[in-house]
Amino acid sequence: STMGRKFFVGGNWKCNGTTEQVKKIVETLNAVEVPSSDVVEVVVSPPYVFLPLVKSLLRPDFQVAAQNCWVKNGGAFTGEVSLAKMSNSSVLGVVTIAKMSNSSVLGHSERRLLLNESNEFVGDKVAYALSKGLKVIACVGETLEQREAGSTMDVVAEQTKAIADRISDWNNVVIAYEPVWAIGTGKVATPAQAQEVHSELRKWLAAKTSNEVAETMRIIYGGSVNGANCKELAGQPDVDGFLVGGASLKPEFIDIINAAT
Ligand SMILES: O=C(COP(=O)(O)O)NO
Numbered sequence: 001s002t003m004g005r006k007f008f009v010g011g012n013w014k015c016n017g018t019t020e021q022v023k024k025i026v027e028t029l030n031a032v033e034v035p036s037s038d039v040v041e042v043v044v045s046p047p048y049v050f051l052p053l054v055k056s057l058l059r060p061d062f063q064v065a066a067q068n069c070w071v072k073n074g075g076a077f078t079g080e081v082s083l084a085k086m087s088n089s090s091v092l093g094v095v096t097i098a099k100m101s102n103s104s105v106l107g108h109s110e111r112r113l114l115l116n117e118s119n120e121f122v123g124d125k126v127a128y129a130l131s132k133g134l135k136v137i138a139c140v141g142e143t144l145e146q147r148e149a150g151s152t153m154d155v156v157a158e159q160t161k162a163i164a165d166r167i168s169d170w171n172n173v174v175i176a177y178e179p180v181w182a183i184g185t186g187k188v189a190t191p192a193q194a195q196e197v198h199s200e201l202r203k204w205l206a207a208k209t210s211n212e213v214a215e216t217m218r219i220i221y222g223g224s225v226n227g228a229n230c231k232e233l234a235g236q237p238d239v240d241g242f243l244v245g246g247a248s249l250k251p252e253f254i255d256i257i258n259a260a261t
Contacts, residue, residue, distance in 0.1 A: 007040040007234070007260035008174050008218045008241035010137055011248030012067065012105060015047055022050045025249060026057045032254045037061040040241075040260035043137070044248070045105050048081050065103040065137065068111060071125050083132045103135035103172075105243070107159070109180045113143075119162035126173070127166040135172040137243060138163055139222070140201075144181035152179075153200050160204065170205075170213045174220060176243040177201065182223025184245060191232050191239075194221045198238035227252030230259040 017025070034040065045065040046054045055064045070080035083104075106129060107122035117125075122138070129136050140159040142152045156177065167173070177197050182189050189197075198219045206214035221233055222243030233239050244256055 005216060005218050005240045006038075008220050009040060009042050009253075009257050009260070010065065010105065010174075010176070010220065010222075010241075010243040011042075011044040011253055012108070012222070012243055012245050013044065013046045013050075013249060014067070014110070014245055016249060017046060017050060019050070019053065021249075022046060022053060023057065026054060028251060029062065029253070030057070030059045034061075034254065034257045035260050040257055042257055043103055045137075063103065065105055065135075067105050067108070069104045069106065069125060069129050069134075071121070071128050083129060083134065102133075103137060103174075104129050105137045105139065105176075107139045107163075109139060109141055109178060109183060113180070119159050122159070123162035123166040126163050130167055130169065130172055135174070137174045137176050137220075139176045139178050139243070141176075141178040141180055141183075141223070147179065147181065152197060153204075156197060156201055157204050160201065161208070164208055170209060170217060174218045174241075175201065176220050176222050178222035178243060180223075184224070186224050188224040188226075188229050188233075189221065191236050194233055194239055195236040198236070198240075202238055225256060227255035230256045234259040 043063040043065045044054060045067050048066060051064060051066060058064060070077055070082045073082050106125045111117045126136050126138050140156045142155040146152060146155050179189055181187060201219055202214050205217055218240035219238060220241035220243050221239050225242045225244045226247045230242060242256055244253060247253055247256060
């Protein structure tokens with residue numbers, strides 16, 4: 001990462017954890033030495049049901065994110081969790097929203113592919129969450145067949161455009177490039193592959209939004225990041241951090257946080 005962009009490390013716990021496991025992970029995170037929050041921004045994203053517990057136990061220099069949100073405020077949307085409810089509960093704390101200390105992971109490929117969340121729907125969610133004062137970790141990334149067809153940048157641009165068409169203030173957005181073929185597979189993108197897409201995406205942002213947005217945007221990488229491969233990836237000029245799945249549930253998450261450059 002360069003240009004003074006603060007390193008950003010997100011831990012996406014996905015649909016994992018029991019109360020006991022969550023307490024243990026938070027205990028471990030609370031006890032370790034990591035660079036100050038001036039150097040690295042750390043966000044952990046537990047399943048909704050653990051948001052209150054994690055928010056109440058987690059060290060104050062780390063932030064908590066939801067893994068999704070609904071696109072309206074409450075109402076007849078069975079099974080959904082509305083932002084307003086989350087922000088009204090002690091979980092995210094309405095008062096802390098003003099400090100942008102809360103965020104949501106949106107557009108994760110598992111929701112795009114398994115739950116058919118369209119680019120437009122993800123764009124609507126990003127706009128809604130931002131309008132409610134949350135930070136957003138917006139996920140984009142191509143499938144293996146799209147990469148093999150040479151359409152990686154087309155796909156990533158299309159996904160990002162659906163967001164750009166709906167928002168004007170990018171201040172509270174972090175973009176996570178997560179190639180689907182690297183998620184949960186152990187097949188991490190090479191530093192060159194990650195750098196190529198991150199720099200192309202940054203150029204796209206410069207052309208479609210502004211140089212300022214492009215230069216200040218944290219573009220983070222996700223997909224089989226671990227304690228062993230994070231350093232080399234972090235050394236790439238346009239890799240500004242990580243969105244970590246599996247390894248965020250293990251002590252090596254600390255190594256990934258410490259890879260902050
Ligand atoms: O989905 C991911 C990455 O998951 P893994 O680190 O387990 O590949 N981040 O949101």
